[in-house]
Amino acid sequence: MISVSKRLQAIVDWIDGTILADIGCDHAYVTIEAIRQKKVIKAYACDIAQGPLNNAKKTIEELGLQDKIECVLMDGISGLSSEVDFVVIAGMGSKTIEMILDNGDCTNRTFLLMPHKDEDSLRKYCMDHHLRIEKERMIHDGNHYYPLMKVSHDLKSTQSLNQTEIFYGKNMQKDQVFYDFMEKEQKKWSMIYQQMPEDKSDLTLQRLKAIQSLSKN
Numbered sequence: 001m002i003s004v005s006k007r008l009q010a011i012v013d014w015i016d017g018t019i020l021a022d023i024g025c026d027h028a029y030v031t032i033e034a035i036r037q038k039k040v041i042k043a044y045a046c047d048i049a050q051g052p053l054n055n056a057k058k059t060i061e062e063l064g065l066q067d068k069i070e071c072v073l074m075d076g077i078s079g080l081s082s083e084v085d086f087v088v089i090a091g092m093g094s095k096t097i098e099m100i101l102d103n104g105d106c107t108n109r110t111f112l113l114m115p116h117k118d119e120d121s122l123r124k125y126c127m128d129h130h131l132r133i134e135k136e137r138m139i140h141d142g143n144h145y146y147p148l149m150k151v152s153h154d155l156k157s158t159q160s161l162n163q164t165e166i167f168y169g170k171n172m173q174k175d176q177v178f179y180d181f182m183e184k185e186q187k188k189w190s191m192i193y194q195q196m197p198e199d200k201s202d203l204t205l206q207r208l209k210a211i212q213s214l215s216k217n
Contacts, residue, residue: 007141015039017086028056035068046074077104090114094122106153113149123166132159137173138181145181164210179216186211
């Protein structure tokens with residue numbers, strides 16, 4: 001029996017394509033659950049390393065899903081089949097995700113992105129590259145908060161994000177997890193602001209104002 005973390009289940013919950021590719025698949029739990037929960041009809045579990053793929057393939061075969069999930073040794077999305085319409089990229093830093101998107105074809109695809117750091121950079125990247133953020137939510141798993149972003153390619157228009165949205169999300173789901181995260185951010189950035197020289201504190205002050213505007217109370 002596979003034990004799926006809150007983080008991975010949140011990803012699976014938002015999958016709504018036909019053919020899925022999970023980039024950096026690790027144990028292929030996302031593709032396995034997407035097939036088992038009938039979110040997609042076919043999936044590719046992709047990784048840059050053969051070791052994780054071997055483990056993934058073993059699990060897939062044990063579950064009898066080898067006719068629906070294919071393991072692919074691949075770096076990024078540049079070699080993806082054109083039939084893939086939904087892509088998951090999670091468990092990486094924003095700069096790595098941006099590089100993967102830069103080097104591949106985003107046309108007619110929807111993405112679930114879950115960076116583990118520098119999410120404001122990724123939001124700005126999306127705004128600058130015709131990737132529309134449809135919705136976001138914060139996931140609390142273990143001691144960490146992870147932003148989950150559903151993004152679609154849109155050449156016809158450019159989505160505009162203000163500074164608060166770049167910091168803390170476009171179309172963000174405002175639930176208790178989000179407000180708990182904002183409380184943590186308030187404490188963190190207040191401490192940073194107090195320790196910064198006055199002439200270098202502008203961006204930190206902007207962030208604190210953004211936090212205040214999004215606070216529950």
